[in-house]
Amino acid sequence: MLKIENLHVKLEEEDKQILKGIDLQVPYGEVHAIMGPNGSGKSTLSYVLSGRDGYEVTEGSAALEGEDLLDLEPEERAAAGLFLAFQYPVEIPGVGNMTFLRTAVNAQRKARGQEELSAGDFLKLVREKAKTLKIDAEMLKRPVNVGFSGGEKKRNEILQMAMLEPKMCIMDETDSGLDVDAMKLVAEGVNALRGPDRGFLVITHYQRLLDHIRPDVVHIMSDGRIVKSGGPELALEVETNGYGDILNEVA
Amino acid sequence: MVGEAKRQATEDRLGALTLPEGGGWLGAARKDALDRLRAVGLPGRRDEYWRYTDPRPLNAPEPEGAAEAAGDDPFAGIDGFVITVDGDAVIVPDGAPEGLEVDTLRHAAGADIHWAREIYGTREAAGSRPVSRPFGMLNTAFATDGVLLRAKGKVARPVHIRYAPGTDPILHHVVKIEAGATLTLLESGTPGNRGNTALEAEIAEDGALHHLRIQDPDPKRHVNTHFFAALSARSVLKSFTLSAQGAFVRNEGTIDLTGDEGSATIAGAAFGRGDFHHDDTVFVTHDAVDCESRQVFKKVLRDGATGVFQGKILVKEGAQKTDGYQISQSLLLDDDSVFLAKPELEIYADDVACSHGSTTGAIDETALFYLRSRGVSKRDATDLLVLSFLAEALEEIDDEALREHVNDCLAGWLSTH
Numbered sequence: 001m002l003k004i005e006n007l008h009v010k011l012e013e014e015d016k017q018i019l020k021g022i023d024l025q026v027p028y029g030e031v032h033a034i035m036g037p038n039g040s041g042k043s044t045l046s047y048v049l050s051g052r053d054g055y056e057v058t059e060g061s062a063a064l065e066g067e068d069l070l071d072l073e074p075e076e077r078a079a080a081g082l083f084l085a086f087q088y089p090v091e092i093p094g095v096g097n098m099t100f101l102r103t104a105v106n107a108q109r110k111a112r113g114q115e116e117l118s119a120g121d122f123l124k125l126v127r128e129k130a131k132t133l134k135i136d137a138e139m140l141k142r143p144v145n146v147g148f149s150g151g152e153k154k155r156n157e158i159l160q161m162a163m164l165e166p167k168m169c170i171m172d173e174t175d176s177g178l179d180v181d182a183m184k185l186v187a188e189g190v191n192a193l194r195g196p197d198r199g200f201l202v203i204t205h206y207q208r209l210l211d212h213i214r215p216d217v218v219h220i221m222s223d224g225r226i227v228k229s230g231g232p233e234l235a236l237e238v239e240t241n242g243y244g245d246i247l248n249e250v251a
Numbered sequence: 252m253v254g255e256a257k258r259q260a261t262e263d264r265l266g267a268l269t270l271p272e273g274g275g276w277l278g279a280a281r282k283d284a285l286d287r288l289r290a291v292g293l294p295g296r297r298d299e300y301w302r303y304t305d306p307r308p309l310n311a312p313e314p315e316g317a318a319e320a321a322g323d324d325p326f327a328g329i330d331g332f333v334i335t336v337d338g339d340a341v342i343v344p345d346g347a348p349e350g351l352e353v354d355t356l357r358h359a360a361g362a363d364i365h366w367a368r369e370i371y372g373t374r375e376a377a378g379s380r381p382v383s384r385p386f387g388m389l390n391t392a393f394a395t396d397g398v399l400l401r402a403k404g405k406v407a408r409p410v411h412i413r414y415a416p417g418t419d420p421i422l423h424h425v426v427k428i429e430a431g432a433t434l435t436l437l438e439s440g441t442p443g444n445r446g447n448t449a450l451e452a453e454i455a456e457d458g459a460l461h462h463l464r465i466q467d468p469d470p471k472r473h474v475n476t477h478f479f480a481a482l483s484a485r486s487v488l489k490s491f492t493l494s495a496q497g498a499f500v501r502n503e504g505t506i507d508l509t510g511d512e513g514s515a516t517i518a519g520a521a522f523g524r525g526d527f528h529h530d531d532t533v534f535v536t537h538d539a540v541d542c543e544s545r546q547v548f549k550k551v552l553r554d555g556a557t558g559v560f561q562g563k564i565l566v567k568e569g570a571q572k573t574d575g576y577q578i579s580q581s582l583l584l585d586d587d588s589v590f591l592a593k594p595e596l597e598i599y600a601d602d603v604a605c606s607h608g609s610t611t612g613a614i615d616e617t618a619l620f621y622l623r624s625r626g627v628s629k630r631d632a633t634d635l636l637v638l639s640f641l642a643e644a645l646e647e648i649d650d651e652a653l654r655e656h657v658n659d660c661l662a663g664w665l666s667t668h
């Protein structure tokens with residue numbers, strides 16, 4: 001499981017506390033959603049967990065399967081089984097999507113002491129996974145995310161997830177910039193990856209993504225803390241009444 | 252008027268050289284070049300086009316260091332007609348490709364009449380106006396040998412000039428592309444501990460020259476190259492250089508578009524670290540209507556390396572409908588590395604489209620994090636982003652197979668250098 005205890009985080013460059021004591025446990029097999037208003041610290045949590053520069057952990061811990069994540073480099077966290085689906089996937093001109101995928105898959109296999117996949121085996125695997133996400137050969141050949149639509153970029157994130165088979169997937173506002181059809185396709189991809197050996201932390205503003213990716217637990221985050229947790233009904237409450245009522249209630 | 256210090260430095264350098272024997276047409280061309288060199292003198296730091304690159308390594312009467320052993324052939328796997336330059340001598344094997352006449356400068360020197368006579372030193376002299384190329388003049392005067400290529404038709408097989416390092420070699424190649432003919436010319440290797448090479452090319456109407464040069468990894472390379480080309484109507488020039496490492500590299504390109512509807516591209520990708528000093532100095536002249544030119548240069552610099560780009564587009568009076576483009580970009584992987592760029596446009600026609608740009612940047616931290624978050628190590632992620640940065644320059648290589656070949660070379664060298 002992913003276990004976060006009393007996590008306090010400030011910006012490295014300025015004296016601004018973003019996370020003020022997060023406690024969260026996501027067991028394998030479960031999907032947890034984090035909802036909250038803008039500026040509540042949701043994306044910061046995803047970046048801190050995956051190791052992006054610019055943040056300083058002042059207190060607390062985060063561990064995957066008992067392994068302390070916060071001391072690891074981003075690539076070591078990935079090898080430990082953590083995956084972050086980006087809100088804004090990065091375009092990398094001149095590097096083929098396939099080359100990128102193969103480099104990533106083999107880097108992780110190497111880090112775990114496994115044999116690298118042969119070109120043939122890799123190709124077979126990627127074609128199979130790409131098909132379910134309706135990613136065609138042309139998209140695989142193109143440079144990473146260059147010229148991709150919003151939906152294609154997010155599908156490409158899910159393809160990476162499917163190829164890397166992480167234990168814990170963090171999805172940072174995956175629904176942003178998607179129309180309903182694109183969201184359904186992404187959700188289907190995610191649902192296909194759900195299983196007893198994998199946990200999900202789904203960060204979203206809106207309830208609508210959760211219609212397609214049904215969460216087991218919903219957490220409401222505000223001002224750097226989780227202020228309320230509950231079942232899927234909590235997300236519906238947000239949808240109907242906004243965050244105001246819940247935040248007033250816990251204040 | 253050459254000052255006394257400059258005159259003395261020039262004479263010191265010339266004193267260490269021996270004018271190759273023989274008179275004839277070549278002897279006359281040598282003498283002419285020597286006179287022109289004496290008239291301008293060797294460059295100093297105060298000369299406009301030597302402010303960013305200290306010419307001392309080239310001015311010194313003797314080169315520093317000994318010649319290194321040749322590395323692996325980066326064009327291995329490409330079926331080319333390989334001409335070996337072993338130090339100061341050219342070795343041409345039998346079986347030249349169809350449509351191609353191959354000779355050596357040493358051999359041609361003895362002929363009373365030779366096609367290369369019209370070109371040898373002529374392009375170089377033209378390329379020395381308005382900016383003098385003293386080492387080009389020195390080359391014309393003292394070259395010991397060179398490859399002479401005359402394409403009379405569409406030459407299917409690439410010609411590959413492969414350098415084995417010699418001691419302070421001066422080499423002068425001449426290429427003539429006849430009307431409608433095409434040739435792909437490859438160059439690879441390091442000519443010597445201090446190499447001076449010149450390539451003069453004339454491309455006749457509807458002809459095409461594809462030039463692809465790999466200056467493969469050699470941290471001690473000291474080389475000054477000159478490429479002088481003239482394009483006739485509707486002809487095409489595509490020149491690309493990949494440089495990996497090198498202590499001192501100055502690649503000069505002087506391209507004259509003399510016939511209507513010509514198209515010239517001169518491009519390069521370079522990466523190096525430490526005492527790497529890499530200079531691309533390019534001068535493109537539009538002297539005809541409806542021509543297109545592109546200059547695309549990218550450099551990746553780390554550990555205190557220096558990159559220089561001096562590029563000019565000159566559009567002469569009457570050269571209407573000119574489409575000129577120039578971009579120079581550097582990726583600095585640390586704060587110690589330096590990129591110096593001097594883009595210039597000089598335009599005397601009123602119906603032209605010319606654009607130029609120059610950028611210097613660091614690695615994109617967001618992209619780096621993206622790759623690392625997928626499990627790619629920082630080093631490999633950096634290499635991928637370097638490849639990504641250079642990819643746009645590689646796009647200038649027309650032939651897809653050759654482009655992929657160069658890309659593979661680059662990827663391999665990045666992981667080992």
